[in-house]
Amino acid sequence: MPAEPSEAAGQGPLELRLKDLRPTERPIVIVARVVSVQRREITRRSDGGRRPVLSGLLSDGTATVRFTWWDPPSEEIERGTVLRAGPVQVREFRGRAEVTFGWKTRVAPANESELPSLRAEDLPVARVGTLTDGDEGFRLEARVAKVQPKTVSVGEERRLLYEGLLLDASGSVGFTAWSDFRLTPGAAIRIVGGYVRAFRGRPQVILDERSHVETIDGRALPTLDDWQRSGPAPIASLGASRGAEHVVLEGVVVGLSPPSGLVYRCPECRRNVTKGLCRLHGSVQGEADLRARIVLDDGTGAVTVNAGLDDTERLWGRRLADCLEQLRQLPDASLLEEQLFEALFGRRLRASGRATADDFGVTLYPESLLELPSVEVDPGAVAREVSEGRR
Numbered sequence: 001m002p003a004e005p006s007e008a009a010g011q012g013p014l015e016l017r018l019k020d021l022r023p024t025e026r027p028i029v030i031v032a033r034v035v036s037v038q039r040r041e042i043t044r045r046s047d048g049g050r051r052p053v054l055s056g057l058l059s060d061g062t063a064t065v066r067f068t069w070w071d072p073p074s075e076e077i078e079r080g081t082v083l084r085a086g087p088v089q090v091r092e093f094r095g096r097a098e099v100t101f102g103w104k105t106r107v108a109p110a111n112e113s114e115l116p117s118l119r120a121e122d123l124p125v126a127r128v129g130t131l132t133d134g135d136e137g138f139r140l141e142a143r144v145a146k147v148q149p150k151t152v153s154v155g156e157e158r159r160l161l162y163e164g165l166l167l168d169a170s171g172s173v174g175f176t177a178w179s180d181f182r183l184t185p186g187a188a189i190r191i192v193g194g195y196v197r198a199f200r201g202r203p204q205v206i207l208d209e210r211s212h213v214e215t216i217d218g219r220a221l222p223t224l225d226d227w228q229r230s231g232p233a234p235i236a237s238l239g240a241s242r243g244a245e246h247v248v249l250e251g252v253v254v255g256l257s258p259p260s261g262l263v264y265r266c267p268e269c270r271r272n273v274t275k276g277l278c279r280l281h282g283s284v285q286g287e288a289d290l291r292a293r294i295v296l297d298d299g300t301g302a303v304t305v306n307a308g309l310d311d312t313e314r315l316w317g318r319r320l321a322d323c324l325e326q327l328r329q330l331p332d333a334s335l336l337e338e339q340l341f342e343a344l345f346g347r348r349l350r351a352s353g354r355a356t357a358d359d360f361g362v363t364l365y366p367e368s369l370l371e372l373p374s375v376e377v378d379p380g381a382v383a384r385e386v387s388e389g390r391r
């Protein structure tokens with residue numbers, strides 16, 4: 001809602017949240033955190049003199065805006081610094097507000113507590129399935145499907161964070177929490193002050209020390225049981241949604257994509273080694289591995305399921321060591337690929353995990369890959385169900 005200057009406020013400076021910024025003649029004051037910042041020098045056309053400028057992004061939890069700061073102080077402005085600045089000039093560029101700090105602008109460090117407090121009821125409700133990169137200033141009610149701690153290196157520092165999956169009736173989305181919100185699987189939560197960033201091509205909710213998380217009764221949310229028992233999604237739906245953070249698929253094995261069978265991997269990065277060469281590490285001694293890039297079809301579409309060593313050995317019923325032994329006696333790796341294909345062709349599988357979509361199709365990275373009892377499957381029947389809206 002645009003904040004109109006009220007009459008009582010007169011024409012003095014107006015402090016606005018970033019989401020309420022609009023071009024105006026009125027002096028505007030903002031309090032915001034520096035999310036990113038870059039120093040440059042612009043060459044003046046008139047005399048060729050150089051003028052320093054800082055630019056980057058500011059956020060106050062309600063929105064993120066670009067800023068430009070002409071003739072900034074020579075000291076570094078660190079990411080994370082909270083600033084109070086005013087009067088700032090507000091412009092609109094491609095429908096988004098931007099701020100400029102000029103010679104009249106006073107910029108001073110501010111305290112974290114001066115950032116606007118985010119009240120849940122002021123924020124629009126978001127749904128897990130429609131979050132996109134850059135979203136913030138929303139409130140989200142979701143159930144924690146999974147959560148696990150992870151230690152990462154940030155520069156010199158070791159940081160503990162929590163990764164997991166959130167779900168509501170619209171779908172699921174991954175999250176990373178940089179603080180310990182004591183999340184447990186099954187908990188229903190309301191999130192205020194989170195934001196969304198793309199990670200490996202999928203949106204992800206980020207929670208940091210500014211985010212507020214509280215538990216709610218969650219009666220309106222699907223339970224973990226509902227979620228685990230949910231039926232398979234039509235494969236055709238994944239291309240349209242550009243993948244999914246967690247999806248269950250069922251289908252029939254109709255092919256194998258290369259490389260499948262016995263492969264050699266770089267000992268450094270695990271990439272496939274072809275002719276003794278890793279495309280990152282050059283000439284390496286490849287390590288033998290088994291994999292199957294299984295093409296699964298459910299009648300609506302096909303997906304490539306990227307099965308690793310354990311799943312491939314289990315589904316095939318052969319071990320890597322046997323394959324290497326066969327290769328010593330019959331030095332033909334393509335024979336192994338043929339035998340793997342014959343063993344898998346026509347079997348019904350249920351796979352669940354993260355799916356990514358690109359121009360080459362959809363790939364599923366299975367967390368679980370199970371064989372289903374073989375029944376007569378009529379892929380045409382599945383397609384009809386989908387077209388009739390029964391799936």
Ligand SMILES: [Zn+2]
Nearest residue numbers: 266269278281
């Ligand atoms: Zn490598």
